[in-house]
Amino acid sequence: xxxxxxxxxxxxxxxxxxxxxxxxxxxxxxxxxxxxxxxxxxxxxxxxxxxxxxxxxxxxxxxxxxxxxxxxxxxxxxxxxxxxxxxxxxxxxxxxxxxxxxxxxxxxxxxxxxxxxxxxxxxxxxxxxxxxxxxxxxxxxxxxxxxxxxxxxxxxxxxxxxxxxxxxxxxxxxxxxxxxxxxxxxxxxxxxxxxxxxxxxxxxxxxxxxxxxxxxxxxxxxxxxxxxxxxxxxxxxxxxxxxxxxxxxxxxxxxxxxxxxxxxxxxxxxxx
Amino acid sequence: xxxxxxxxxxxxxxxxxxxxxxxxxxxxxxxxxxxxxxxxxxxxxxxxxxxxxxxxxxxxxxxxxxxxxxxxxxxxxxxxxxxxxxxxxxxxxxxxxxxxxxxxxxxxxxxxxxxxxxxxxxxxxxxxxxxxxxxxxxxxxxxxxxxxxxxxxxxxxxxxxxxxxxxxxxxxxxxxxxxxxxxxxxxxxxxxxxxxxxxxxxxxxxxxxxxxxxxxxxxxxxxxxxxxxxxxxxxxxxxxxxxxxxxxxxxxxxxxxxxxxxxxxxxxxxxx
Numbered sequence: 001x002x003x004x005x006x007x008x009x010x011x012x013x014x015x016x017x018x019x020x021x022x023x024x025x026x027x028x029x030x031x032x033x034x035x036x037x038x039x040x041x042x043x044x045x046x047x048x049x050x051x052x053x054x055x056x057x058x059x060x061x062x063x064x065x066x067x068x069x070x071x072x073x074x075x076x077x078x079x080x081x082x083x084x085x086x087x088x089x090x091x092x093x094x095x096x097x098x099x100x101x102x103x104x105x106x107x108x109x110x111x112x113x114x115x116x117x118x119x120x121x122x123x124x125x126x127x128x129x130x131x132x133x134x135x136x137x138x139x140x141x142x143x144x145x146x147x148x149x150x151x152x153x154x155x156x157x158x159x160x161x162x163x164x165x166x167x168x169x170x171x172x173x174x175x176x177x178x179x180x181x182x183x184x185x186x187x188x189x190x191x192x193x194x195x196x197x198x199x200x201x202x203x204x205x206x207x208x209x210x211x212x213x214x215x216x217x218x219x220x221x222x223x224x225x226x227x228x229x230x231x232x233x234x235x236x237x238x239x240x241x242x243x244x245x246x247x248x249x250x251x252x253x254x255x256x257x258x259x260x261x262x263x264x265x266x267x268x269x270x271x272x
Numbered sequence: 273x274x275x276x277x278x279x280x281x282x283x284x285x286x287x288x289x290x291x292x293x294x295x296x297x298x299x300x301x302x303x304x305x306x307x308x309x310x311x312x313x314x315x316x317x318x319x320x321x322x323x324x325x326x327x328x329x330x331x332x333x334x335x336x337x338x339x340x341x342x343x344x345x346x347x348x349x350x351x352x353x354x355x356x357x358x359x360x361x362x363x364x365x366x367x368x369x370x371x372x373x374x375x376x377x378x379x380x381x382x383x384x385x386x387x388x389x390x391x392x393x394x395x396x397x398x399x400x401x402x403x404x405x406x407x408x409x410x411x412x413x414x415x416x417x418x419x420x421x422x423x424x425x426x427x428x429x430x431x432x433x434x435x436x437x438x439x440x441x442x443x444x445x446x447x448x449x450x451x452x453x454x455x456x457x458x459x460x461x462x463x464x465x466x467x468x469x470x471x472x473x474x475x476x477x478x479x480x481x482x483x484x485x486x487x488x489x490x491x492x493x494x495x496x497x498x499x500x501x502x503x504x505x506x507x508x509x510x511x512x513x514x515x516x517x518x519x520x521x522x523x524x525x526x527x528x529x530x531x532x533x534x535x536x537x538x539x540x541x542x543x544x
Contacts, residue, residue: 022375062371062378068386072344098395099334099368100422103294106334114340123370125397125417127424145397150372152399155445159433166428166438173427 001118002139003206003230006090009055010231014266017258018056018092018208020238021046021078022063029246039064039074044081046242049251051086053262056234058092058208079115090234091117092143092208098123098130105133112137119143121186121208124170128177135179141206142183146171146198149188149211171201184208187226189218189235195225203228210236219261223268231269237261273390274411275478278362279502281327286538288503289530290328290364290480292510293318293350294335301518311336311346316353318514321523323358325534328506330364330480351387362506363390364415364480370395370402377405384409391415393458393480396442400449407451413478414455418443418470421460421483443473456480459498461490461507467497475500482508491533495540503541509533 010016023039032038047057059078064071082089093111097120098104104122111120112134119141122131134142147157147167157167174183184206187198198207207226212218212235219235226233241261245253282288295311304310319329331350336343354361369379369392376394383392384406391413394403406414419429419439429439436444446455456478459470470479479498484490484507491507498505513533517525 024378060371060375060378062369062375062382065382066378066386068382069341069344069348071382072341076341094371096369096371096395096398097334099332099366100420103332103334106296106332106338110334110337110340114338123368123395123397125395125428126368126420126422127427127429129422129424131424148372148398150398150401152401152403155399156397156433156438156442157399159438159441161428161431161433161438166431166433169431170428 001090003141005088006055006206007230009088009090011269013052013055013262014269015053015055015262016231016233016235016265017054017261018058018234018236019046019050019054019241019258020094020210020236021057021059021242022238023059023074023242024063025067027243029248029250031248037074037077039067039071040077040081043074043078045251046254047082047086049255050241050258051089053255053258054089056090056092057082058094058236060238061093061095076115079117083116091119093117093120096121096123096145098126100126101129101133104130108134108137112140119184121145124174128173131174132178135177135182140182143208144170144174144183144185146185147187147191147194149190153188168197168201171198175202186210189222192218192221192225195222199226199228204230204232206232206234208234208236212237219264219268227268227272229272231272235265273362275413277360278327278478281360281362282503283541285324285327285534286541287325287327287534288505288507288537289326289533290330290506290508291318291322291326291513291530292366292482292508293329293331293514294510295331295346295514296335297339299515301520301522303520309346309349311339311343312349312353315346315350317523318526319354319358321527322513322530323361325527325530326361328362328364329354330366330508332510333365333367348387351389355388365389365392368393368395368417370398372398373401373405376402380406380409384412391456393417396446400445403446404450407449407454412454415480416442416446416455416457418457419459419463419466421462425460440469440473443470447474458482461494464490464493464497467494471498471500476502476504478504478506480506480508484509491536491540499540499544501544503544507537
């Protein structure tokens, strides 16, 4: 998918919501466990109910890998279901991959070709030649960790490297990599004030922002510092939406949650 | 597997060789492609031929993921084959994973429980709470990237953070993490001189060293700087062994390559 098509979808749906499919057998309604593929059944219900309010879905690959071959099958069915029924939706394989060049090329093949995702998240520790193989695929996007939303973000990402924090150096260096226009960045919303700093380095790139939750206040703050003329934001919510209810109408309740967030996003878009 | 059992195996086999199973459909002998599971057939032949000379096998997970469900099946058969037939062998899932706590816990489940590997490689960028979930599994080992062997290692890993390079800070901080005695570290052999520096910080930990190739000279240098009283080294070779020949006796030729390296390692062990 082109960035242009993503932006058009955002304006059409008045939403920049990404729904994280961190689908966990221990958390989905128990009556689904008797189904042939409970994870896919859950995802399908969530996707059918929420697709009007979301512009992106982000399966968290760990949750599928944890179930081995069975989990990989659920993942494949999920991405095929989205691509077939809602081809306008931007898909993110949240995989945090990254290795030496020939190995990263294999990961890129796995997520861009075998599974046909539009994008994949990657980790920057191994540098340029660990990320560039992902950037070789036209109209595919590589979403690199910059500043994450967890406590451990302050272990290394905010260390001063010469003049500035590591995450800023990571972002800055990545701008010179081949096909860097296909890069997006993960920036945790627990640090909305950092978004302004990041926008000075990459005014035009899309940011994938986890950790907002369902609170309108934080959304407003993230938009204040992070939004650009093309919106430039995908805000992810996982558990607050998909596990909003454990009853048989979990999908409708998830949709209601998503609709509330979409409404808040529509307000923010008016200010553009 | 306990570290003690690994050390015993090293002394018994007079080897600290790890063989990387970067099994690529485009590189294995073409006659194998007509088999039901060419990747597993290749791995099985390599393992049967080389297990006397190696103490560890390291499937590179990207190479299996690239083939989707089929690849995941080949991976599962491979690890089950090793665990069943050669239970003394230390197994490494080379996966370079790392995410927020609950997600890392799922990756740990995938590799330690679902696939029953002894260890997994992880990336440190997301800090303490992204690595500790892996360390919760008793007698399992977490092999964290410190200084990698690729060109991109110099993009961020060697940046000065306050007083010292990032990779040193990564190693130093990790020592305070819970169950850090189950940590090992990836240190590329392209920088043998750095091994001495690293040994000052972690004299006792095992180091997984890629990038040695088949040259005896580099092996000697790595041992000079990196070996400790318990050996403390696992030296990986992938392509130089497994793709030594494309003929029908590829496995014997791989074994001959492995035997040469094992012989060089035996010499190094005599100096202990």
